[in-house]
Amino acid sequence: xxxRSLPRLLQAPAVLLLLVWMLVPLxxxxxxxxxxxxLNSLRRPEWTKPALxxxxxxxxxEFVLNNKDFILAIQNSLLIVCSILILTVIFGVxxxxxxxxxxxxxxxxxxxxxxxxxxxxxxNAVLWINMILxxxxxxxxxxxxxxxxxxxxxxxxxxxxGFFSMWPEIEPISFRATQTSAYAVxxxxxxxxxxxxxxxxxxxxxxEDQQQKEAAVLDGAGAWSQFRFxxxxxxxxxxxxxxxxxxxxxxxxxxxIEIVSRGNGNKNLPYLIGEFANNNIGxxxxxxxxxxxxxxxxxxxxxxxxxxxxxx
Amino acid sequence: xxxxxxxxxxSRYGRPVLAWGVALLFFFPIFWMVLTSFKTDADAxxxxxxxxxxxxxxxxxxxxxxxxxxxxxxxxxxxxxCATLFTLVVGIPAAYAMAFNPSRATxxxxxxMLSTKMLPAxxxxxxxxxxxxxxxxxxxHVLVITVVSLxxxxxxxxxxxTYFKEIPKDIIEAGKMDGVSTWGEVxxxxxxxxxxxxxxxxxxxxxxxxxxxxxxxxxxxxDAATLSKLIEGNRAPEGLFFGRLSAVSTAAVGPIVxxxxxxxxxxxxxxxxxxxx
Numbered sequence: 208x209x210x211r212s213l214p215r216l217l218q219a220p221a222v223l224l225l226l227v228w229m230l231v232p233l234x235x236x237x238x239x240x241x242x243x244x245x246l247n248s249l250r251r252p253e254w255t256k257p258a259l260x261x262x263x264x265x266x267x268x269e270f271v272l273n274n275k276d277f278i279l280a281i282q283n284s285l286l287i288v289c290s291i292l293i294l295t296v297i298f299g300v301x302x303x304x305x306x307x308x309x310x311x312x313x314x315x316x317x318x319x320x321x322x323x324x325x326x327x328x329x330x331n332a333v334l335w336i337n338m339i340l341x342x343x344x345x346x347x348x349x350x351x352x353x354x355x356x357x358x359x360x361x362x363x364x365x366x367x368x369g370f371f372s373m374w375p376e377i378e379p380i381s382f383r384a385t386q387t388s389a390y391a392v393x394x395x396x397x398x399x400x401x402x403x404x405x406x407x408x409x410x411x412x413x414x415e416d417q418q419q420k421e422a423a424v425l426d427g428a429g430a431w432s433q434f435r436f437x438x439x440x441x442x443x444x445x446x447x448x449x450x451x452x453x454x455x456x457x458x459x460x461x462x463x464i465e466i467v468s469r470g471n472g473n474k475n476l477p478y479l480i481g482e483f484a485n486n487n488i489g490x491x492x493x494x495x496x497x498x499x500x501x502x503x504x505x506x507x508x509x510x511x512x513x514x515x516x517x518x519x
Numbered sequence: 520x521x522x523x524x525x526x527x528x529x530s531r532y533g534r535p536v537l538a539w540g541v542a543l544l545f546f547f548p549i550f551w552m553v554l555t556s557f558k559t560d561a562d563a564x565x566x567x568x569x570x571x572x573x574x575x576x577x578x579x580x581x582x583x584x585x586x587x588x589x590x591x592x593x594x595x596x597x598x599x600x601c602a603t604l605f606t607l608v609v610g611i612p613a614a615y616a617m618a619f620n621p622s623r624a625t626x627x628x629x630x631x632m633l634s635t636k637m638l639p640a641x642x643x644x645x646x647x648x649x650x651x652x653x654x655x656x657x658x659x660h661v662l663v664i665t666v667v668s669l670x671x672x673x674x675x676x677x678x679x680x681t682y683f684k685e686i687p688k689d690i691i692e693a694g695k696m697d698g699v700s701t702w703g704e705v706x707x708x709x710x711x712x713x714x715x716x717x718x719x720x721x722x723x724x725x726x727x728x729x730x731x732x733x734x735x736x737x738x739x740x741x742d743a744a745t746l747s748k749l750i751e752g753n754r755a756p757e758g759l760f761f762g763r764l765s766a767v768s769t770a771a772v773g774p775i776v777x778x779x780x781x782x783x784x785x786x787x788x789x790x791x792x793x794x795x796x
Contacts, residue, residue, distance in 0.1 A: 213616070213620075213701065214616035214617075214619075214620035214622070215616070217612035217613060217615060217616035218612070218613045218616050218617065218628070220609050220612070220613070221609050221610060221612075221613035221632070221672060221676060222613070222628065222632075224609060224669060224672065225631075225632055225635050225669065225672060225673070228635065228669045229635045229638060231646075231650070232643035232646040232647050232650070233638065233642070233643055233646075235643075235646035235649065235650070236642055236643055236645070236646050239645070239646070302538075302541055305534065305537060305538050305541065306538045308534065310534055310535040310538065311535055312535070312539065313538075315542075316538050316539060316542040317542075317783065318780050319542040319543065319545065319546040320541070320542045320545050320546070321779065321780070321783050321786075322545070322546055322549055322776050322779070322780070323545055323546075323548070323549065324779065324786075325726060325730070325772070325775050325776045325778070325779030326549065326730075326772045326775075326776065327729065327730040327732060327746070327747055327750070327771060327772055327775070328730065328732040328747070329732050329736075329746075329747045329750035329751045329754075330552075330750050330768045330771055330772050332754070333750055333751075333753065333754055333764065333768060334548055334551075334552050334765075334768060335548065336754075337761065337764065338548075338551060338552065338555060338761055338765065339548060339551070344564040344761070346551070349566050349569065352566070353566070398545065398548065401545070402545065403786075406783060406786060406787055407787055410784075410787045455636070455637050458639065459639050459640050459641060459733070461640075461641065461732070461733055462732040462733065462736070462747070462751060465751065465754070466751060466754040476639075476641070477639065477640070477641035478641075480641040480642065480644070481641060481644070484644065484645050488645055491645055492642075492645065492646075494642075495639070495641060495642030495643065495644075495645075496642065498639040498641060498642045499638065499639060499642050501639075502637050502638070502639045503637070505637070506634055506637040509637075510630050510633065510634060
């Protein structure tokens with residue numbers, strides 16, 4: 208065996224497996240997206256088997272684009288992903304800067320902070336929507352009931368009672384409802400992924416040039432200008448990476464949405480695909496191709512960024 | 520460092536207090552889940568037993584009866600262990616070749632591997648189900664293990680690659696001079712040096728396999744269903760079973776969270792593909 212063929216041979220299984228993994232299902236999706244293919248149809252039983260004779264051209268794509276759920280799903284995907292990105296980056300930077308110095312129990316603080324990241328998504332969603340956010344029995348419900356009770360008590364006060372009786376009863380928010388379920392998803396995913404951002408920013412902060420900082424202090428730079436002109440530029444790259452990686456993960460968010468509201472008024476693109484796939488495989492596949500395009504736009508940026516630093 | 524840290528009392532005491540506050544806030548939901556798991560279902564929804572209650576182990580003792588927990592847990596263990604091993608068996612040779620014998624295509628291959636990770640799962644779900652049912656593998660361990668391995672393979676190769684790259688090439692060259700065979704090179708030199716990297720890659724991949732919640736749920740019904748599927752199946756207990764649900768959730772995430780504490784550093788490298796150091 209020559210010197211050059213052995214490395215190729217060692218890489219071959221991984222490359223071939225990933226090639227099959229990527230090409231085979233994707234080609235089938237592409238094929239299904241151009242034919243009429245449904246799981247059940249009494250009227251047109253010939254559509255229940257995938258076949259070239261059921262060719263529909265771009266009909267499935269047209270159908271999807273004209274479906275009002277599709278636009279909603281895209282909007283919702285973007286709302287959820289962008290909110291999570293903004294929140295995790297802001298919290299992540301603040302917390303990373305906060306714990307970047309040595310203090311008592313820093314190790315334990317790190318351990319506590321990182322824990323949410325390792326909770327499996329299904330447990331995360333079940334925990335938040337039931338035990339914490341439930342409007343009656345969750346902590347939210349109990350807290351709202353408690354506050355209302357206190358206000359009720361204050362109403363009986365001799366003089367101030369009149370003032371408090373003008374206060375309305377507080378209503379708990381139902382996060383399973385149509386308009387609010389996206390916020391529940393944003394909350395729980397932000398909780399899970401802020402630790403990830405913290406961890407990466409913290410790692411990056413440790414390589415920050417301390418001498419430069421000391422020089423800045425000697426020059427009379429305040430804490431804010433140090434942060435603004437030294438720390439933040441230093442974090443620019445890690446922030447970009449956190450944004451990209453999270454974008455990829457959150458564009459395919461599914462378990463949380465399924466558990467919180469079963470997609471009720473809160474579909475994202477993967478959820479819509481799942482819904483179409485209950486019967487209309489053609490439409491589901493066309494939507495899938497749109498999702499691939501969306502993910503690729505994000506991926507190109509990420510790969511460029513990582514590619515630059517790969518070989519140094 | 521000395522200059523920066525001689526600040527006022529606020530930064531000396533305020534920072535630790537604030538940091539602890541934030542950390543406890545983030546940990547609170549997990550703490551609450553564990554606390555609730557020691558309450559009876561009836562106590563769990565009563566405000567008067569919010570913090571003071573008579574702890575009970577019943578929820579844990581009845582895990583099998585209430586949820587058939589061990590069957591799902593066994594499936595999770597089988598899936599995660601086998602998928603991790605399979606990932607390593609395929610990934611280590613590939614990463615080794617790319618780190619020690621890089622060619623002009625290596626960078627592109629690595630990039631391409633990473634790009635497979637970005638394929639939205641939902642887009643290929645139905646073809647996968649179609650194929651799996653076609654060849655009779657739907658709801659089997661083989662299928663779930665294969666799929667979970669493949670989605671983690673790019674990350675594993677990247678992590679291993681960044682570790683292998685750190686190993687000085689001179690050592691390998693010296694071994695070659697001494698006439699060590701390729702296998703001897705791997706066994707005597709590479710594995711002892713790369714052991715730490717391989718172990719942390721394995722740990723991280725294991726965690727990802729355990730927490731996988733899309734394919735494991737969609738490609739199984741009963742036989743190969745993992746803990747993700749079990750929890751998702753009990754999504755809305757409407758307050759009736761908070762105690763037992765907390766117990767099963769704690770049992771599902773507890774080991775992994777503890778395992779995660781030990782591989783924080785590797786997580787950074789693994790998830791940023793070595794781009795943040």
